[in-house]
Each structure stands twice: as C-alpha cells, then as structure tokens.
Amino acid sequence: MMPTAEMRLLDLLQVTDRSFPTGSFVHSGGLEWLATQSWFDLEDTLRLRLREQLARLDLVFVLHAYTQAPEMLDHEYDARLISREARDASAQVGRQLLRNASDLFQDPDLKSFATCAPHAHQPIVFGLVARALDLPDEFAGLAYAFQAVRGQVSAAQRLVRLGQTEAQRLLHRLKPAMQEAVAQAATIPLAATGGFCPVLDIAAMGHECQAVRLFVS
Numbered sequence: 001m002m003p004t005a006e007m008r009l010l011d012l013l014q015v016t017d018r019s020f021p022t023g024s025f026v027h028s029g030g031l032e033w034l035a036t037q038s039w040f041d042l043e044d045t046l047r048l049r050l051r052e053q054l055a056r057l058d059l060v061f062v063l064h065a066y067t068q069a070p071e072m073l074d075h076e077y078d079a080r081l082i083s084r085e086a087r088d089a090s091a092q093v094g095r096q097l098l099r100n101a102s103d104l105f106q107d108p109d110l111k112s113f114a115t116c117a118p119h120a121h122q123p124i125v126f127g128l129v130a131r132a133l134d135l136p137d138e139f140a141g142l143a144y145a146f147q148a149v150r151g152q153v154s155a156a157q158r159l160v161r162l163g164q165t166e167a168q169r170l171l172h173r174l175k176p177a178m179q180e181a182v183a184q185a186a187t188i189p190l191a192a193t194g195g196f197c198p199v200l201d202i203a204a205m206g207h208e209c210q211a212v213r214l215f216v217s
Contacts, residue, residue: 003134008133008134008135011105011133012133012139012143014104015097015101016143018150018154020097020100022093022096023092023093024147024151025151026215026216027092027093027151028155028159028207028214028215029049029086029089029151029152029155029203029204030083030086030200030202030203030204030205030207031045031152031156031159031215032155032159032207032210032213032214032215033204033206033207034199034203035156035159035160036210042162042170043170043174045152046149046152046153046170046177047174047177048197048199049148049152049197049200050149050174050177050181051177051180052195052196052197053195054145054148054181054195055181055182055184055185055188055195056184056185056194056195056196057077057080057123057193057194057195058123058144058148058195059123059141059181059182059184059185060185060188061073061076061077061121061123061124061127061190061193062123062124062126062127062130062137062141062144062185063127063140063141063185063186064127064190065123065124065125065126065127065128065130065131066131066137066140068190070109070113070124070128071113071117073124073190074117074119074120074121074124075118075119077090077123077124078119078121080194082201083204083205084208085204086201087119089216090119090121090122090123091119091120091121091122093122094117094119094120094122094123094124094125095125097122097126098110098125098128098129099114101125101132102114105129105132105133107132109131109132110129110132113125127140127144138182138186141182141186142178142179142182145178145181145182146171146175146178149171149178153167153170153171154167155215158214159214
C-alpha cells in the first residue's frame with residue numbers, strides 16, 4: 001500500500017526533527033568563530049548563508065538528487081567545498097542520516113547508495129531521502145533550508161545572547177528568504193553551482209584554530 005500524504009508528512013517531520021540522530025547539533029558551520037568577531041550580526045550572516053551558500057550550492061544538489069546519479073553528485077559537491085571542516089561535517093551528518101533513514105524506510109535506492117557513496121554528503125542524502133518519501137522537490141528544498149537555518153539559530157543560542165522567543169521570531173523572519181533560496185536553486189544548472197562566500201569559508205577554517213571550542217565545526 002502506498003503511503004498517504006499524511007504519512008509522508010509524518011516521515012518528513014521525523015527526519016527533520018532535532019532529535020533524529022544525525023549529529024548535526026555538534027556542528028556550527030563556522031558560526032562559533034564568527035560569533036567572536038566584533039562585526040558579527042546573526043541575521044545578516046544567516047541571510048548571507050541562504051543567498052550565497054544554500055541557494056547556489058546545497059539546495060541545487062538537494063533538487064538534483066531527484067533526477068541525477070547520487071554518486072556523481074556526491075563527487076561534484078565534495079569538489080566544491082573549500083574548507084576541510086565543511087567537507088567533514090557534511091559527510092558526517094550525511095552518513096548518519098543515510099544510515100538511519102535506510103533503516104527506517106527500507107528504500108532500495110537509499111540502501112544502494114549507503115553501500116557505494118563516496119562521501120554521503122548531506123544535501124545529496126537529504127534529497128534522496130525526500131525522493132524516497134515521494135515528496136515534491138520544492139518541499140525537500142524548503143525543509144532542507146529550514147533545517148539548516150534552524151541548526152544555526154540553535155547553535156547561536158549557545159554562543160550569543162539569543163533567547164527562545166527571539167530565536168523563533170528570527171526563524172519566522174527568514175522564511176521568505178528560505179523560499180527565495182529554493183526558487184533560485186531551481187534555476188541553477190549543476191555546472192553553474194558553487195557558492196562564493198569567502199567569509200563563511202574563513203569562518204570554517206578559523207574555527208579549527210580556536211583554542212577552546214564548543215562545536216566540532
């Protein structure tokens with residue numbers, strides 16, 4: 001029996017819940033280093049990440065995972081990540097997501113990729129999981145964008161003075177930017193992907209050199 005739309009929604013909610021075991025909560029994406037800079041502004045940083053990194057890189061690969069070979073996408077995405085910490089974090093989270101989603105949903109494409117994935121980067125795995133759940137690719141993009149931003153906001157709550165109420169207000173303000181990022185990603189061919197945002201790359205590299213770190217990346 002095919003899963004109903006309601007069941008697919010429940011599956012998506014489970015996979016994107018913060019309690020789902022991917023280990024993403026230990027990564028800040030360089031935010032820990034950025035928070036030490038006098039010019040740091042959280043909302044500006046998140047809008048920059050949505051516009052220059054998610055829209056032009058991650059989300060393009062999430063959407064292409066619906067139609068293209070995941071092994072090829074995995075190699076392509078790995079080649080576009082400049083910092084080693086970003087590559088390691090994406091692969092760690094992606095592999096845990098792939099392992100646990102394969103166990104839950106028993107999808108042959110997920111199980112096949114789990115045996116041959118070169119890196120199992122997070123955007124490719126997320127796209128494959130969403131495809132396995134028979135979700136529209138736009139929903140997959142929005143869910144990925146929201147999850148990525150929510151993770152950054154959660155990290156910020158441990159790094160700066162950001163209360164729960166303001167954190168939710170910030171997430172809500174950023175929803176239009178999430179929609180715009182997904183819409184932009186849908187127009188970008190794979191050959192044109194590659195977010196150019198040096199400050200985020202520097203943040204990822206700078207994090208590795210910090211004497212005291214709360215997060216892995």
